[in-house]
Amino acid sequence: MIEGETMKWLVAVLVSSILWQSAVASDLIASSPTLSHIVSTGEIAIGHRTSELPFSYMVNDQPTGYAIDLCLDVIEGLEEALEIDNIKVVFVPVTPANRFILVRNGTVDIECGVTTNTPERRRQAAFSYPHFLTTTRYVSLTEKHMGGLEDLAGQSVVSTTGTLNITQLNELNRTKDLNISVMLSRNHEEAFSMVASGQASAFVMDDILLAGLISSASDPAAFHISETTLSRAEPYGLMMPPDDSVFVEQVNKVLDGIYQSDAIFDLYEKWFLQPVPPDNHVLNLPLAPELAAIFANPEQYIE
Template sequence: MRCKSIFYRLTSLVMLIGFSTTACYAHGGHSKKTLERIAETKTITLGYQDDAFPFSYVESQKPAGYTIDICNKIVDDIKTKLKIKDLNVRWIKSSTASQFVLIKNHATDMMCIPAFYSELRHQQAEFTLPFFFSSTRFITRKNNSTNTIKELAGHSVLVKSGTIYVEQLHQLNKTNDLNLNIELDNSNNAAFQSIQTGELPALISSYVLLKGMIALSPDPEDFEISNEVFSQPIPAGLLLPLDDPEFKRVVDDSMSQILTSKDFAKLYQKWFMSPIPPKAINLNIPMSTALKALIATTSNHANENEKIIE
């Protein structure tokens, strides 16, 4: 069994991120480690999602989004570290649920999908350093009478399968006796259509994904996102194989450099504070306090390491 490592701690006011290399891993049946395989085949296999705007979606028949840009930067860094002149990138379409299977079976080397952290999910895959934090909320039509979590009691609510929100709803049902009936869907787009048609009263997801769904809809003014939250902001990272600490160290090093670089503010501005082509959608989501704190902490660690090396 893999030794347990602490990925994060939530307090009432501040989320503190603690990360360390795990001390031991279960040995899987896959003989070659990720970096060795990438170097040998000169190919890296990445997973993407087509319905997670603005993180991972398809534009002009290619994967696009915030996490896609981050993955491409990590790939460039791996290419440099392995001294591979031409590194082929192979993209595999995935979903929130199938990404864990693909990573576990080594069908992909890294998932370029926002994976929100939980201890249960961490038993199935490794997480990189976070690049976003988002609370869980729900979306309804404005003419609906279910505007609070309490008013959802006894109703059927929609959740995308394989997400952290399923865990959260089961816990909420248990602790608050809400008697919620949880309906699952495999697609964010199909789930949102069920809210559009009035088939179901509410869709639970992360605030940023809900805001993206509304922005993409033909009638965004018809919908609203709850003020109440199911969770405090949760960190989102990329998924990596559990049994490859060397690959995780390399990817986390790249992620650390991305987060602390001068260009990261521009990258965030591009996807969350500026019009996104081709529909010029501006989500207008300022950088969270938790992400700013993580960047500051990561920068301090980097500076301390530089002093040690000197």
């Protein structure tokens, strides 16, 4: 008799728990335009880059990379939180010039790439907990023996349209009176090619992206990344619509779980310490203490 009553009690508790979880999921969906759209369509649109190795780039016409893997893990966590299965992932290519527009107009639900979180950009979009830290540097031909800020004086220097790096380069050019001829490129590959061909003396960009471009070059030794930094260390974040705090909170909740497990360290090792497709070069970039501290205690970046 006691066992029967106990079983009934356990069943009642289980049913109550299931109903409570379903109610929580329903409340989340109802309070978030982005989650509501994802549930109603059964799809989530990931904004991805085509050439930002190792974060978000194409291999055999398929988006891949560290940020892509991280976003796919986030989607699995959202499926669990929302109690739905098999959310279809729709990949939408984005560029530095159009990424904010596509997030704001709802074409992209979450951008999984290399967008730096800054106060100005937070007026246009929301950001997740940081998933990487980067610093602006420049790449030049090794034979030119460039490495300091003074070496840019009077030179033709290129950077990519729509990036924070252009703003930083123009500011340095003005405040340091460097007389740089600033050139614009449509994408990172074009800018890198301009340095390789001698059209530009240097290419200013995030140091990790420069490292990725060099690793894919036919002669990596021909290129040199500056010792001088042109910015402080700044975070990359997953970018989301600006007016959906519930969605941002859920993404961060999933990220927190990933960061507190071995999953993030396995992911980091895969993309920064192991051979990276398609050429199987190794970036050999150990986890920085500053980034490890973020993973240990993730917080919303507001500086």
